[in-house]
Amino acid sequence: MDLDRRARARLLLRTTPGAVDYLFEEVRHLAGDITRRPDGLTLDWDGPLRPLADVRYFSGAAVVLDDVEARAGDPDGVFAALDAPVRFRVAPVGEERWDLRDLLSEKFGWVNDAGDWSVNVERDEREGLIAEIGPLFYPRRFGELTRAPASTTPVVAAVMVRLAKIEPGQTVVDPCCGAGTLLVTAGQMAEPGELLGFDLMDRWVEAARENLDARRVPCVVARGDAAALPLPDGSVDRLVANLPFGKRVGSHAGNTRLYPALLREVRRVLRGKGRAVLLTEDKRLFRESVQRTHGLRVVKEIEFTRPGAHPSAYVVTSRRS
Ligand SMILES: C[S@@+](CC[C@H](N)C(=O)[O-])C[C@H]1O[C@@H](n2cnc3c(N)ncnc32)[C@H](O)[C@@H]1O
Incomplete structure (x- = not known):
């Protein structure tokens, strides 16, 4: 993923309840229109993703898909910063699952690959459809650790x-x-x-x-x-x-x-x-x-x-x- 390229989107940052204040403190100067929720924040991002990728207080980030075609086709959107072609999967989000899969592969040339994806379309209770960005998961940003059964999150x-x-x-x-x-x-x-x-x-x-x-x-x-x-x-x-x-x-x-x-x-x-x-x-x-x-x-x-x-x-x- 090119973290230095402009990327704009409404993003959902997920974290552990208890860490939201720390996440807010870290991103409030970097993003606009920030809304808190018990397990994270939604915010408007417009700029390179690197400063966000450096923040440790969130576990994963997703693009809010209020308008799937507009977001997927945005030349300055987050998906344009991913390595091409975009590899994706669609989770069981409901009836539109297969239409979404076909739209994203046929209209935007994304590759449906459930085993090796950088975009996972799923449903969030509050935001509706969202697209999780694989390279923005914590272990992808800071490296995977060998873990003990009760390792610290x-x-x-x-x-x-x-x-x-x-x-x-x-x-x-x-x-x-x-x-x-x-x-x-x-x-x-x-x-x-x-x-x-x-x-x-x-x-x-x-x-x-x-x-x-x-x-x-x-x-x-x-x-x-x-x-x-x-x-x-x-x-x-x-x-x-x-x-x-x-x-x-x-x-x-x-x-x-x-x-x-x-x-x-x-x-x-x-x-x-x-x-x-x-x-x-x-x-x-x-x-x-x-x-x-x-x-x-x-x-x-x-x-x-x-x-x-x-x-x-x-x-x-x-x-x-
Ligand atoms: C909850 S785990 C720690 C997880 C660790 N922070 C990580 O991320 O992997 C607690 C650890 O305390 C160790 N432990 C239990 N009693 C101990 C003691 N008396 N002295 C030192 N270590 C002990 C256990 O072996 C276990 O690895």
């Missing part, structure tokens, strides 16, 4: 890194790093001086190392226990972690031991003005554990919603800061 990772407010040169630690999504995102969005990751399981340490090496993000990853970190007191500026929720990873009973121990470690290793951004769905236990950890407090909570899960990212700081 990339958009959530981006919001967590933003909440961490990492300053250049700071020491950043993920004590439960899994396949390293947060470490990669922190290394790419900020300029940490030192990036360190720990996980109890060798296979995730290995996966994190692969993900980091593939993106040339300098980081030390090692087997380690978040309840007994191999780090000196007061040596860490920022801590980010997607904790075991007690669903796919760990258990609530396990968390009743892990969370208090991990929070004691957070208090011990953080410097005075340090901050930790910790994601969990075992929320009551987490809040109670923070309250019982003398010296720590929650200063912000952002809830993310996705099918079957409502985790929150908690920003935790020292009471003195």
